[in-house]
Amino acid sequence: MSKAATSFKLKNALTELDSLFQHIEQFGRSVELPKKQIFQINLALDELFTNIVSYGYTDSNSHWIVFRLSLVNDAVIIRIEDNGVPFDPVAAPTSGSAAPLENCKIGGLGLHIVKKMMDEIAYERRGDKNIITIKKQVRP
Amino acid sequence: MEIIESKQNEVNIFTLHGRLDSNTSPELEKKLAGAMQSGARNMVLDFENLDYISSAGLRIILKTTKDLKRTEGALILCAMQDYVKEVFEIAGFDSFLPIVPTVDEALSKL
Incomplete structure (x- = not known):
């Protein structure tokens, strides 16, 4: 049994995506x-x-989004915590198929990708926080 | 992300380097829209050096495909890395977007 964990926080800005990538790669x-x-x-x-x-976010203030990644046995468990407006990505509709092109609805595509790539996703609202927990099986 | 634009036989070729995500996709959107405004009808996106794509990148490609279809043009994608191709497959985009192995093959189809 192996166990490793890391946590980090990012500001609510798309320019933080590079930092997100570096943390995950590390x-x-x-x-x-x-x-x-x-x-x-x-x-x-x-x-x-x-x-x-x-x-x-409905204001223009800076907010922290907190990530925690851990490897427990053969799965990566990820927890994302934010204090934005309530949003349940598990219940949100996803766009399953993009074809045909003419009537393709683009909204929900990102969540569709998340659900396909990860094995489990759960959501809870706790106080003023959204908490998303994801599980990804990484070893057979 | 770095975008290099070139032209061959009336086809606009965009060579992408790096990562195409919600932070960098507005830059590509601007380049593609600019080319269309200047009359570009047929385009090739060379993905050989593209390491990453998210749904924000897919959105730009879908929008460009639709816009070019209206002017009877076309967009062909080529030289995708396996991970990147998998994102197109999961999104179902491989069913209507032409994806070919090389730039030469893309050019021969336009």
Whole structure:
């Protein structure tokens, strides 16, 4: 049984995406994840982070979004915490198929990708916080 | 992200380097819209050096495809890395977007 964990916080700005990537890559390397899984975790967290930054806040203040990643046995468990408006990504509709092109609805595409790339996703509202928990199986 | 623009036989080729996400996609959107305004009809996006794409990048590509279709033009994507291609497949975009292995093959289709 192996166990490793890291946590970090980012400001609610899209320019923080590079920092998000660096944190995930560092964690992924430290627990020896394949590049493909690092990519997939990065993509899922990018989509959720981008949603929070784009739609989560009604003021123009700076806010922290807190990430915690841990490897427990053969799964990466990720927790994302923000104090934005309540938003449940599990219940939100996703756009399953993009075709046909003419009537493709683009909204929900990011969440569709998250759900496809991760194995489990859960949401809870606790006080003034949104808490998303994700599980990604990384080893057979 | 770095975008290099070139032109060959009336086809606009955009070579992308780096990461295409919600932070960098407005830059690509601007470049593609600018080319269309200058009359570009057929475009190729070279993904050989693109390391990453998120749904924000997919949105720009979908929008550009729709806009070019209106003017009877076309957009072809080429030289995608496996991880990037998987994102297109998960989104279902591979069913209507032409994705080919090389720039030459893309050019031969336009």
